[in-house]
Amino acid sequence: MHITPDSIILFQLGPVSLNATILFTWCIMALMTVGSWLVTRKLSSTTRLSRWQNLLEVLVTGIRDEIREISGQDPGRYLSFVGTLFLFIAVSNLLSIIPGYTPPTGSLSTTTALAVCVFIAVPIYGITQKGLAYFKQYAKPSLLMLPFNIIGEVSRTIALAMRLFGNIMSGTIIAAILLSIAPLIFPVIMQAFGLLIGLIQAYIFAILAMVYIAAGSRVRQNKIDASLQNKKGEV
Amino acid sequence: MLIDWFTVIAQIINFLVLVYLLKRFLYGPIIKAMDKRQEKIALRLKEARKKKEEAGQEAELFLQKNRKFDARHEEMLFQIKKEVEAAKAELIKEARSRVDADMDRWYGAIRKEKETFLQDIRKRVARHTCAIVGRAIKDLSNADLENRITSIFIERLQNIDKNEREALAQAVQHSTEGIKVNSSFEIPGESAKKIAQLLQNLTTDPVDVRFEILPELICGIEVKLHGRKISWNIADYLESFEESMRATIEASG
Numbered sequence: 001m002h003i004t005p006d007s008i009i010l011f012q013l014g015p016v017s018l019n020a021t022i023l024f025t026w027c028i029m030a031l032m033t034v035g036s037w038l039v040t041r042k043l044s045s046t047t048r049l050s051r052w053q054n055l056l057e058v059l060v061t062g063i064r065d066e067i068r069e070i071s072g073q074d075p076g077r078y079l080s081f082v083g084t085l086f087l088f089i090a091v092s093n094l095l096s097i098i099p100g101y102t103p104p105t106g107s108l109s110t111t112t113a114l115a116v117c118v119f120i121a122v123p124i125y126g127i128t129q130k131g132l133a134y135f136k137q138y139a140k141p142s143l144l145m146l147p148f149n150i151i152g153e154v155s156r157t158i159a160l161a162m163r164l165f166g167n168i169m170s171g172t173i174i175a176a177i178l179l180s181i182a183p184l185i186f187p188v189i190m191q192a193f194g195l196l197i198g199l200i201q202a203y204i205f206a207i208l209a210m211v212y213i214a215a216g217s218r219v220r221q222n223k224i225d226a227s228l229q230n231k232k233g234e235v
Numbered sequence: 236m237l238i239d240w241f242t243v244i245a246q247i248i249n250f251l252v253l254v255y256l257l258k259r260f261l262y263g264p265i266i267k268a269m270d271k272r273q274e275k276i277a278l279r280l281k282e283a284r285k286k287k288e289e290a291g292q293e294a295e296l297f298l299q300k301n302r303k304f305d306a307r308h309e310e311m312l313f314q315i316k317k318e319v320e321a322a323k324a325e326l327i328k329e330a331r332s333r334v335d336a337d338m339d340r341w342y343g344a345i346r347k348e349k350e351t352f353l354q355d356i357r358k359r360v361a362r363h364t365c366a367i368v369g370r371a372i373k374d375l376s377n378a379d380l381e382n383r384i385t386s387i388f389i390e391r392l393q394n395i396d397k398n399e400r401e402a403l404a405q406a407v408q409h410s411t412e413g414i415k416v417n418s419s420f421e422i423p424g425e426s427a428k429k430i431a432q433l434l435q436n437l438t439t440d441p442v443d444v445r446f447e448i449l450p451e452l453i454c455g456i457e458v459k460l461h462g463r464k465i466s467w468n469i470a471d472y473l474e475s476f477e478e479s480m481r482a483t484i485e486a487s488g
Contacts, residue, residue, distance in 0.1 A: 040264035045271035108237040113246030
């Protein structure tokens with residue numbers, strides 16, 4: 001039994017190895033891209049639209065509304081990043097219902113990669129928004145707080161990666177363990193729970209990413225802090 | 236070690252590629268379509284508002300026209316009613332005048348008929364009465380009555396006033412055929428002479444006096460002279476009797 005799909009090596013050429021994580025990620029990417037292309041190649045701008053278009057519109061609108069609510073800004077610039085985070089993690093987790101499939105989000109490498117992306121995106125968005133004045137916030141309320149702010153920044157990134165990894169990996173492991181103990185009903189229930197947890201984790205990851213980015217851009221600071229507290233309370 | 240750094244890098248690249256792909260194939264087109272739809276809806280709403288306004292204006296115009304039409308209709312109806320009333324009144328007046336005329340004509344005809352009838356009655360009554368009286372008088376008449384009539388006539392001739400006398404004298408003078416004395420009986424010779432004498436006295440010229448018997452006179456004598464007449468006869472009395480009788484009939488009719 002593999003704790004992480006990284007250990008399932010399909011192809012190795014020197015340091016370059018094609019493991020299950022990368023393969024399934026490509027599958028998900030292909031699925032999402034082709035699916036999106038199939039739906040969006042004949043979009044309707046009238047009031048009559050296909051079910052798939054409707055689904056995608058609901059998803060995109062939901063994500064935009066959520067971003068707008070958290071950041072208090074136009075969601076356009078954050079949509080691609082935060083939306084893709086949510087959709088990738090959600091699809092990756094939901095597909096775990098398919099036998100033989102191992103979610104890439106159950107790999108610490110993947111979650112780390114995503115957390116690193118967030119870690120990098122926060123200052124990029126902050127600088128884009130505020131310029132180099134962005135870095136001043138690390139020295140607030142005083143310069144003494146600089147190391148703590150940096151530690152906080154790093155630790156929350158690690159927490160982000162670990163939380164997702166832990167949740168998804170544990171779900172997969174629990175399902176596997178239960179299969180060996182009580183193979184009839186419990187695994188199904190746990191799978192269902194796994195789906196729910198997967199979706200919730202996707203939501204949490206995306207929301208936290210958005211909260212970090214919004215906090216970095218320091219727009220409507222009070223509101224962002226309040227919503228951050230709320231979201232943490234919910235989690 | 237759970238973290239495979241090669242995989243981490245590969246996943247970062249994968250994620251960034253996915254971000255690009257989804258932006259290219261999902262968010263971009265979907266947002267574009269939604270914006271387009273929103274624009275279309277906004278446009279349609281705008282058009283609908285415009286059309287609603289137009290419809291409202293048209294409805295208002297139509298209402299105004301309707302009101303005008305109603306007012307015109309009322310006015311025309313009123314006018315027509317007025318004209319009809321006038322025509323009706325005119326027709327009634329005409330009919331009434333015709334009826335009045337007809338009634339007048341009928342009343343005239345009835346009056347005439349009544350008149351004719353009354354006259355006829357009168358004539359008949361008078362004729363019959365006179366016939367009866369005449370017959371009775373004729374039956375009763377004798378020499379004494381005739382003498383009496385003659386003497387009354389003579390008396391009347393003698394007592395005519397001056398104007399009458401002059402008129403008679405003129406009439407006698409203009410008369411070419413002479414003086415005709417009509418009587419219902421034969422006047423005795425003495426009396427005839429006296430009458431002739433009295434008539435002769437009217438003028439200086441010789442007068443031709445002729446005596447004739449006319450049974451219609453009914454116990455009477457008359458002298459007719461150029462439109463002048465001196466007489467005494469029962470017919471005169473009968474005439475006044477007839478007059479009073481006619482008045483009585485009319486009053487009762």
